[in-house]
Amino acid sequence: MTRWILTTSFFALFGASLVGCTSSAETPSTAVTATEMSRPAPVPTEYMPQPAVLIYSETRGWRHEEGIAGGNVALMEIARDKGFGYFTTQHAEIFNAETLSRFDLIVFNSATGDSLSVDQKAAFKTWLADDGAVILIHGSIDSSQKDWTFYQDELVGPQFISHPMAPQFQAADVVVLNTGHPVMAGLPDRFEATDEWYSFDGVPDGRFVTLAGLDETTYSPRNTVYGVEDLRMGDQPEDHAIIWSRCLPEGGRVVASALGHTLESFAAPEHRQLISNAMNWTMKSGADDVGCD
Ligand SMILES: [Zn+2]
DSSP: OHHHHHHHHHHHHHHHHHHHTSOTTTSTTTOOOHHHHSOOOOOOOTTOOSSEEEEEOOBSSOOOHHHHHHHHHHHHHHHHHTTOEEEEEOOGGGOSHHHHTTOSEEEEESOBSOOSOHHHHHHHHHHHHTTOEEEEEGGGGSSTTTTSHHIIIIIIOSOEEEOOBSSSSEEEEEEESOTTSGGGTTOOSEEEEEEOOOEESSOOOTTSEEEEEEEGGGSOOBBOSSSOSBOOOOSSGGGSEEEEEEEOTTSOEEEEEOOOSSSGGGGSHHHHHHHHHHHHHHTTOTTOOOOOO
């Protein structure tokens, strides 16, 4: 008897939504779509300082657990030091016009795979065209997003091929190739960093500005464990871009950086300087109204 009462109460409470979840064959005209059934969009507090940074790290591909954690903390610290608001989430539902309008910068922190719906992608694209600012970190340029053509072709550019294994993480020299660009401000012309070094199917084309490349003589660009073994892209740092930017014709700016697999990588002062600069430049803060040529 008790069980019957509980069951009845359950259906009294949730019956309507259960009907909505039945297959489309049973409910052809009133079926609730997958999007409508998803969790509601997270809503940042009304007290979030402005300007504000949205840090997004949904993973439908490889999940960089440490890089997401380390990157999120570093991004929040850097944003906080600038007086910016910030909000971290893995909820794709935050990509709606109303919520995105509260943000000035979106950082894809090793967000992998094709995680946004058609409507969410459209909301992002509209937001970006209105002087939106975007930073893509590490896994966010691993080409697992390539089914989203706009993102891959217009924001990322070259396609990821692979990275070294055995050892996976190596110290290598990052060489600044555009010393006058605001995103490179304050960085040494050459600095050592330890990371998982991506190789791509080429360098960014002329729509992008290559900011830094790898000196392949300073590490072993080989993967002896699986897939493509020879990951060399060329003798010169110009042949192996690792950080680049773009000013989009519709408005909006993007910085893409392959750094950031590990938690520790975000402790490096050069990496933090890079992120800080990228925030300022993409958001057109201060006097950094250059760097699009
Ligand atoms: Zn990685």
